[in-house]
Structure formats: structure tokens, C-alpha cells
Amino acid sequence: MQKITKTIGTCRFIYNFYLAHNKELYNNGEKFMTAKSFSVWINHEFIPNNPEYSWIKEVSSKSVKKSMENACTAFTRFFKKQSGFPRFKKKNKSDVKMYFVKNNPKDCFCERHRINIPTLGWVKLKEKGYIPTTKDGYVIKSGTVSCKAGRYYVSVLIDISCTEKLQLNEFGLGIDLGLKDFAIISNGITKKNINKTAKIRKLEKQLRREQRCLSRKYEDLKKRNKKMKGEATRQNIRKQVLKVQKLHQRIDNIRTDYINKCVNEIVKTKPSYITIEDLNVRGMMKNRHLSKAVASQKFYEFRTKLEAKCKELGIELRIVDRWYPSSKLCHECGCIKNDLKLSDREYICECGYHADRDYNASLNLRDATSYKIA
Numbered sequence: 001m002q003k004i005t006k007t008i009g010t011c012r013f014i015y016n017f018y019l020a021h022n023k024e025l026y027n028n029g030e031k032f033m034t035a036k037s038f039s040v041w042i043n044h045e046f047i048p049n050n051p052e053y054s055w056i057k058e059v060s061s062k063s064v065k066k067s068m069e070n071a072c073t074a075f076t077r078f079f080k081k082q083s084g085f086p087r088f089k090k091k092n093k094s095d096v097k098m099y100f101v102k103n104n105p106k107d108c109f110c111e112r113h114r115i116n117i118p119t120l121g122w123v124k125l126k127e128k129g130y131i132p133t134t135k136d137g138y139v140i141k142s143g144t145v146s147c148k149a150g151r152y153y154v155s156v157l158i159d160i161s162c163t164e165k166l167q168l169n170e171f172g173l174g175i176d177l178g179l180k181d182f183a184i185i186s187n188g189i190t191k192k193n194i195n196k197t198a199k200i201r202k203l204e205k206q207l208r209r210e211q212r213c214l215s216r217k218y219e220d221l222k223k224r225n226k227k228m229k230g231e232a233t234r235q236n237i238r239k240q241v242l243k244v245q246k247l248h249q250r251i252d253n254i255r256t257d258y259i260n261k262c263v264n265e266i267v268k269t270k271p272s273y274i275t276i277e278d279l280n281v282r283g284m285m286k287n288r289h290l291s292k293a294v295a296s297q298k299f300y301e302f303r304t305k306l307e308a309k310c311k312e313l314g315i316e317l318r319i320v321d322r323w324y325p326s327s328k329l330c331h332e333c334g335c336i337k338n339d340l341k342l343s344d345r346e347y348i349c350e351c352g353y354h355a356d357r358d359y360n361a362s363l364n365l366r367d368a369t370s371y372k373i374a
Contacts, residue, residue: 003120004145004152007059007098011067012089014042014056015096018071019086035072039065060119066099092241097144108140108156115154117145123154131156149245166313172273173266174366176326176358177302179293180345183262184358186366187269194258195296200251207247214240255298263305273316275365276303280322307374318371326361326368 018038025033033041047053056064074086089096100118102108109116110133114124125131131154132138143156174186183191194200217240221233266274284294310317320326328340332353340347340357347353347360355363 001152003059004098004147007063007119008096008145008147009091010056010059011063011098012091012094012096014064015067015071016088018068019074019088022075032075035065035068038068038072060098060100062101062103062118063099067096095146095148097146099142099144101142102140108143109134110138110140110156111135115156117143117154120145125154132158149249150242166270166315168272168315169270171271172275172366173269173271174275174362174364174368175266176277176361176365177279177297177299178358179290179297181358182258182297183302184356184362185266186359186362188359189265191262193297194255195293200254203247203251203254207244207251210240210244210247214244255296256301259298259302259305263302263309266306267309267313267315271315273318274306274310275318275320275368275371276306277324277326277365278319278322310374317374318368319374320365320368320371324365324368324370326364327357329360329364331355331360331363331367 018035021038022033025031042056047056071086074083077083078085100108100120103118107116107118110131112133113128114122115131116122134140138158138160140156140158143154145152145154147153172186176184178184180193181190182193185191214237217233217237221237224233279299281294281299285291287294307317309315325336327347328337329335330337330347330349330351330353333349333351335349335351337347337349345357347355347357
């Protein structure tokens with residue numbers, strides 16, 4: 001595992017070095033350096049003139065070049081105004097991965113309980129059956145190794161045949177996402193908020209306790225002056241940080257698993273189209289009273305996975321504009337109720353229509369005529 005950690009650390013250093021070098025070139029009025037030209041400069045000019053950085057070549061060259069390409073992609077997205085300015089990767093905080101690719105026929109050979117990774121050799125797998133084996137006819141093209149909360153994970157890329165598209169039904173679905181309940185579907189099914197369950201609340205209570213313990217250890221470290229006690233405190237801090245990371249990952253895995261199950265159940269009904277609303281999550285996060293609840297719902301992840309699943313199965317995913325009055329519009333007569341408050345959980349119209357606020361919104365989303373296809 002030391003070689004994996006060393007490779008991930010080198011990739012993080014190269015990523016940050018690429019960002020810093022291009023910022024320096026920009027300040028000096030010089031031309032932007034691409035990933036390919038930066039790789040040539042590193043190998044032929046920088047390392048020969050600075051032998052103290054020769055440890056860069058001790059790890060996989062494919063992983064180092066991939067980190068350069070990732071940094072170049074971040075700059076490209078910034079130039080196209082698709083994202084913000086690239087940020088530096090922080091140790092033990094940013095998600096940096098070790099990349100490997102199949103170079104020789106014997107590379108990336110996977111069996112039931114182990115996988116052959118270039119520069120690492122055979123690595124045992126704790127969880128069996130998730131990665132397709134070579135004996136079944138699958139060929140691994142590339143993959144990554146990542147470290148999260150003290151555990152190492154491997155993910156691979158393989159070529160598979162396209163699945164046949166389903167025979168879809170002639171009805172559509174409208175999905176209204178919310179905070180009280182996670183999703184209200186127009187067919188009458190309501191997906192509860194997983195963050196209100198006893199399991200998540202118990203883990204969050206445990207997380208608060210461990211975070212308080214970690215904060216006190218940091219405060220205690222500031223007060224200590226003796227070196228021996230200070231070193232012992234730092235080791236205790238590392239142990240406590242790992243406890244906090246494991247709890248964060250546990251909670252995140254439960255939420256992600258719930259989203260995957262919700263998407264799977266929605267797609268299994270085989271609708272011809274699904275309509276959702278284009279939520280302004282960034283604007284909702286500015287509300288300091290609701291920001292934590294909005295972040296824990298993971299609306300963007302739900303939309304991304306639903307979009308990928310619909311594209312795979314041939315289901316049309318419709319995105320309605322965020323200013324569409326789905327909650328204020330009466331599904332029966334089409335009247336708009338402008339004085340509707342967030343505290344009004346029931347929609348009562350003058351025409352006599354009475355329904356749940358979120359269910360009425362899901363029906364309006366289903367029957368919306370102005371939309372764009374994802």
C-alpha cells in the first residue's frame with residue numbers, strides 16, 4: 001500500500017505543480033502550456049536540472065501523465081466558462097486517484113479474488129464478484145485506485161455490448177423533489193427522506209460526538225509545549241481524523257445507495273418519458289436555515305444518475321425550467337395561486353380542487369408542455 005500512497009501523492013504534486021506553473025507563465029506574459037508540452041518539459045528540462053525531484057519517475061508514468069491531463073481539462077473547462085478556476089489539491093482532503101492502463105496482454109488480468117495492476121502486480125480483493133473476471137470474456141481497458149477513509153478502492157473500465165432498449169409504456173411520470181419527502185412521483189408513490197430515519201440520525205449524532213473530540217484534541221495540541229507529548233497528540237489526532245472520515249463515508253454510502261434504489265424503482269415502471277424540474281441548488285444552498293438539508297438530499301447526484309439511466313434504456317428525460325410554477329398551478333383548472341406559501345402543504349383551489357402540494361406539482365410537471373430534453 002505504500003506504493004499506492006506514494007503514487008497518489010506524486011499525482012497530487014504534479015497536478016498542483018501544473019497549475020502553479022501555468023499561473024506563473026500567465027503572470028510573466030508567456031504562452032499557456034498544455035499537458036503534452038508540460039510532460040516534455042518535466043522529463044527533459046526540469047528533472048535533469050533539479051535532481052532532487054527525481055522521485056517523480058519512481059512511480060507509474062501513466063498516472064503522472066493522467067494527472068497532467070486532468071489539470072489541463074480543468075483549465076479547458078475554465079476557459080469555456082463551464083466551471084470555476086482550478087483549485088489546488090489538498091493532502092488527505094482532495095480525491096486524487098492512481099490511474100493505470102492496459103499496456104501488455106498480461107496487464108489488468110482479473111480473477112475472482114485478485115487483480116493484476118501494472119507497477120503493483122497482483123493485489124488481493126476483499127469484496128469478490130463486483131469486477132468482471134477475464135475468464136468470462138471481459139477485457140479491462142483501464143482503471144483507477146483511490147483511497148478513502150483508510151480503505152483502498154479499485155474501479156475498472158471494460159467494453160460490454162449495448163443492452164437492448166426496453167419496450168416502454170405509453171404513460172409519463174413527473175417527479176417533484178423536496179425536503180420533507182425526497183421525491184413525490186405523479187403515480188402516487190412517495191419516496192421518504194432518508195435523512196429523517198433513525199439510522200442516519202444515530203450516525204449523525206455519533207459524528208457530532210467524534211467531531212467534538214477531534215476539535216478538543218486540536219485545542220489541546222495548541223496548549224502543549226513539550227515535544228514528546230506533542231508527538232503523541234498528533235498520533236491521536238490522526239486516529240480521530242480516521243474515525244470522523246469513516247463516519248462521513250458511512251453516511252454518504254447510505255444516501256448514495258438510497259438514490260440508486262430510487263432511480264432503479266422509477267425506471268422499472270418503463271415510462272415513455274420522465275419530467276423533473278431544473279432546481280437552483282446553488283441558490284438554495286445560500287439559505288442558512290436549509291443549506292444542510294439541501295446538501296444532504298443530493299439532488300444533483302439524483303439527476304445525474306437518472307439522466308444516465310434514461311439514456312441507457314431509451315427513456316426521454318424532460319427538464320422543466322426552474323421558473324415554471326409547478327407548485328402554484330392548479331392541475332384541475334390551470335389557475336395560478338400566487339399567494340401560496342411554503343408552509344401551505346395542501347393545495348386548495350377556488351374550483352374545489354384539493355390535493356397535496358407536492359403531488360399537485362408532480363402532476364403539473366408530468367403534463368408540462370414547455371421543456372428541454374436532457
